Structure formats: structure tokens, C-alpha cells
Amino acid sequence: MPRTIIEPFRIKSVEPIRWTTRAEREQLLQAAHYNLFLLPAEDVLIDLLTDSGTGAMSTHQWAAVMEGDESYAGSKSYDHFRDAVQGIFGYRHVIPTHQGRAAERILFSVMCKKGDVVPNNTHFDTTRANVEFAGAEALDLVIAEGKQPGLAHPFKGNMDVAALEAAIARVGRERIPLVMLTVTNNSGGGQPVSMENVRQVSAVCRRHKIPFYFDACRFAENAYFIKLREKGYAEKTPREIAQEMFSYGDGCTMSAKKDGMANIGGFLCTNDDLLAQQEKDLLILTEGYPTYGGLAGRDLEAIAVGVQEALQEDYLRYRIASTAYLGNHIAEQGVPIVQPPGGHAIYLDARVFLPHLPLEKFPGVALAAELYLEGGIRSVEIGSLMFGAAAKMDLVRLAIPRRVYTQSHIDYVVEIILEVWRNREKIRGLELTYEAPFLRHFTAHLKPAL
Numbered sequence: 001m002p003r004t005i006i007e008p009f010r011i012k013s014v015e016p017i018r019w020t021t022r023a024e025r026e027q028l029l030q031a032a033h034y035n036l037f038l039l040p041a042e043d044v045l046i047d048l049l050t051d052s053g054t055g056a057m058s059t060h061q062w063a064a065v066m067e068g069d070e071s072y073a074g075s076k077s078y079d080h081f082r083d084a085v086q087g088i089f090g091y092r093h094v095i096p097t098h099q100g101r102a103a104e105r106i107l108f109s110v111m112c113k114k115g116d117v118v119p120n121n122t123h124f125d126t127t128r129a130n131v132e133f134a135g136a137e138a139l140d141l142v143i144a145e146g147k148q149p150g151l152a153h154p155f156k157g158n159m160d161v162a163a164l165e166a167a168i169a170r171v172g173r174e175r176i177p178l179v180m181l182t183v184t185n186n187s188g189g190g191q192p193v194s195m196e197n198v199r200q201v202s203a204v205c206r207r208h209k210i211p212f213y214f215d216a217c218r219f220a221e222n223a224y225f226i227k228l229r230e231k232g233y234a235e236k237t238p239r240e241i242a243q244e245m246f247s248y249g250d251g252c253t254m255s256a257k258k259d260g261m262a263n264i265g266g267f268l269c270t271n272d273d274l275l276a277q278q279e280k281d282l283l284i285l286t287e288g289y290p291t292y293g294g295l296a297g298r299d300l301e302a303i304a305v306g307v308q309e310a311l312q313e314d315y316l317r318y319r320i321a322s323t324a325y326l327g328n329h330i331a332e333q334g335v336p337i338v339q340p341p342g343g344h345a346i347y348l349d350a351r352v353f354l355p356h357l358p359l360e361k362f363p364g365v366a367l368a369a370e371l372y373l374e375g376g377i378r379s380v381e382i383g384s385l386m387f388g389a390a391a392k393m394d395l396v397r398l399a400i401p402r403r404v405y406t407q408s409h410i411d412y413v414v415e416i417i418l419e420v421w422r423n424r425e426k427i428r429g430l431e432l433t434y435e436a437p438f439l440r441h442f443t444a445h446l447k448p449a450l
């Protein structure tokens with residue numbers, strides 16, 4: 001295999017990106033109150049805010065969009081969507097939703113009640129919020145290695161199985177309506193879960209008769225990590241690996257904006273007939289009829305093709321190699337990152353990057369602001385601004401949209417990060433001038449600290 005990473009596609013339609021000068025970016029950043037969420041997207045050169053809904057669709061997906069059947073009920077696009085999803089996930093009921101969090105809300109409203117506890121390796125923020133909204137407690141049980149940014153481990157997303165057993169013994173089976181595994185573990189650095197861990201968690205759940213669900217957003221990337229890193233899987237296709245993984249569960253929630261390769265959409269799956277009926281009833285109330293669930297027929301078609309493309313080996317090889325390339329090239333020069341590089345993103349450790357900044361001066365936000373000033377790159381802080389005093393780390397996530405940026409864009413990002421790294425001592429902290437009562441990171445205003 002040649003060493004140069006090339007994109008396994010050629011480009012048929014281009015979208016210009018806009019250069020700005022440093023002086024312009026200084027003004028723009030000030031006008032955005034040093035909060036990158038408040039920047040107009042057209043003033044961003046390389047947008048690594050999220051890999052969610054930001055991917056490029058293929059020619060096959062665009063062709064499928066034209067096949068969209070927009071019938072209210074019984075649309076044939078739903079049949080395509082259901083068949084494609086069932087071919088991989090294998091679950092009896094496939095319920096479309098407008099995105100992942102809608103699937104979460106429906107699942108937890110139907111399954112959880114006040115006082116319940118839902119274990120997960122690490123809940124994503126919307127997942128946690130939806131568990132809590134249903135009155136239950138969201139319990140994170142990732143292995144100890146998963147909490148140490150600099151430590152390399154092949155499956156840092158694994159759940160601590162002994163801690164799961166202990167939680168069941170402590171809380172009691174009747175207060176645990178389901179156990180979830182997030183593949184890959186986004187909040188833990190985009191780290192994969194091993195098949196062995198999936199099997200162990202599944203066995204514990206079976207023994208206690210607790211339903212076992214996946215948060216499947218990045219299932220294809222997780223399947224490829226299993227192929228690369230776990231004994232016995234090198235010869236299997238990512239599709240076979242995904243099929244095996246889901247066979248150990250009872251259902252899943254999915255945001256098709258990630259490994260569904262679509263710009264919008266999601267779904268909820270279950271093998272439980274009674275639950276599926278309750279979920280569909282709730283779906284009709286807020287999302288739509290069960291054969292479209294808040295999506296257009298054309299969206300269902302795009303997802304039907306997208307979930308299959310996400311499992312193509314050429315694509316996954318490039319995807320994982322390109323993310324690792326970014327991480328390894330900056331780490332080689334000493335830049336502190338969450339190790340090893342994850343599937344969809346690289347996370348900079350801002351506390352180590354900017355040791356001169358106390359946490360009250362938001363090292364992660366300051367670093368993200370500097371990446372924008374230096375090179376027009378937008379990233380996101382996951383730390384003290386997002387979580388307040390509860391933040392255990394201050395990370396800056398560089399999430400890579402699927403099939404959007406080329407290797408030279410990635411080289412550019414490496415160059416800018418290294419330039420910021422060389423000048424890190426000059427970076428000043430920020431202070432808050434406005435904050436909303438909850439989810440403050442989206443709308444906060446900041447200014448350079450004195």
C-alpha cells in the first residue's frame with residue numbers, strides 16, 4: 001500500500017471557501033464576543049466545529065434524492081430506508097426521526113421513569129440531557145484508561161464491566177431500564193469499543209434481563225477500529241463486524257448526520273414489539289407518521305445509501321488514516337492531544353497546551369479563538385465553558401466532516417496548529433461578560449482577560 005493518503009473519490013461539485021485577513025478575523029472575533037458559535041460560517045475557512053450533518057453526499061446519494069417518494073403514508077422511500085438499516089443493524093423495528101436526539105427523547109420517555117439509572121460508557125450531552133429530562137440518572141462507566149487523555153489504549157471507549165455489575169447490585173435491576181454503549185465514544189475522545197467489551201456488556205445485561213442499546217452514531221468508524229485492532233477481525237468486512245456488534249443488542253438510537261452520511265436524519269430501532277408501538281405513538285405526536293418521522297422521503301433515500309457507503313473499506317481506511325495523520329503530525333511536535341487519535345476528531349488538551357492559564361480564564365476557549373485568529377479554523381471547546389466547574393478536562397475538538405476536506409486542507413490545519421503551538425506563551429485568557437442560565441457555551445460572551 002503506498003503511504004500517501006488519497007481521497008477515495010474525485011470532486012464533482014465545489015463550494016468556495018473564503019480567505020480573510022488576520023485583521024478581519026480580529027474584528028470578526030471581537031464582534032462574535034470571542035465565541036466561535038457566534039461567527040457567521042462564511043467567515044470561517046476550515047470548519048471543524050462538528051462532523052454532524054456537515055458531510056458531503058455522494059453521486060449515488062444525490063441520485064437517490066431524486067427518487068424520494070414524498071407520500072405521507074407508506075412511502076417507498078421508507079421501505080428502502082428500513083431495508084438498508086435492517087441489513088446492517090438487524091433490528092425488527094426501524095423508526096425514522098429528524099435526528100439523533102429525537103430518537104433519544106422517544107426512547108427515554110418510553111423506557112425511563114423518575115429514580116431510574118441509565119449506565120453508558122459516556123453519555124453524549126444530548127443523551128445525558130434526555131435521560132435527565134425523563135427523570136432518570138445518567139451514569140458514565142467508561143474504563144479508567146478512558147479518562148486519561150495522554151494514555152494510549154486500543155479501546156479506550158470500553159465500559160468498565162465490573163463497575164456495571166456493581167451498579168446493578170447497588171441500584172437494583174428494576175431501576176435500570178436499559179444499558180447503553182456509545183460507539184465510538186464521542187465525549188471520551190471518539191474512542192472505539194471492542195467487540196469483546198460489547199459481548200461482555202451484553203452478557204451482563206442478558207443475565208439481569210436488562211435491555212441493551214447502542215448509541216450508534218459512529219458505528220462504521222467503530223467497526224473499522226475493531227478490524228484494525230482486535231484479534232480475529234482482520235479478515236472480516238466492516239459490514240460483517242457491524243452486523244455482529246448489533247446482534248448483541250436489543251436496539252439502538254442513531255444520528256444519521258454522522259455515519260449515516262446525511263445532512264439530517266436519525267432513527268430508533270428495537271426488537272420489542274410493545275415498545276415499538278409506544279414509540280410510534282409518541283413519534284406521531286411530535287415527529288410525524290412512522291414512515292417518515294420528521295424527514296422528507298428524499299432524506300430517507302440519502303440515508304439508505306449513506307449507511308452503506310459509511311461501511312465501504314476504501315472510505316474507512318482513508319477516514320481513519322486522515323484523522324490519525326492530523327493527530328500524529330501535531331503530537332510528534334509535542335502538541336498534547338487525547339491519545340490515540342479517535343475516529344472523527346482530534347482533541348487538543350488545552351490545560352497542558354496553555355499551562356499558564358488558570359481554568360477561570362478558559363484555556364480551551366482561548367486556544368480555539370487563537371486557532372481562528374491564526375488560520376480561520378473553527379473548533380469547539382469541550383471544557384470549563386461547556387461544563388462549568390464540573391469539567392474534568394479542557395479540550396478543543398477538531399471534528400472532521402466526512403468527505404469534505406482534502407489532505408492539503410489537513411496539512412494546512414497541521415501548519416496552523418504548530419504555529420499556534422510555537423507562540424503559545426503569548427496566548428491570553430478570556431473572561432465571561434454574559435452567560436445564559438443553561439447550555440451557556442452556545443451563547444456566552446467573552447472578552448480578553450486583563
Ligand code: F0G
Binds near residue numbers: 051052099187215217
Ligand atoms: N449521540 C452522540 C454520540 C453524538 O455525538 C450526538 C451528536 C448525538 C447522540 C445526538 O445526535 O445531533 O443528531 O441530535 N453529536 C454532535 C457532535 C452534535 O457535534 O458531536 P443529533
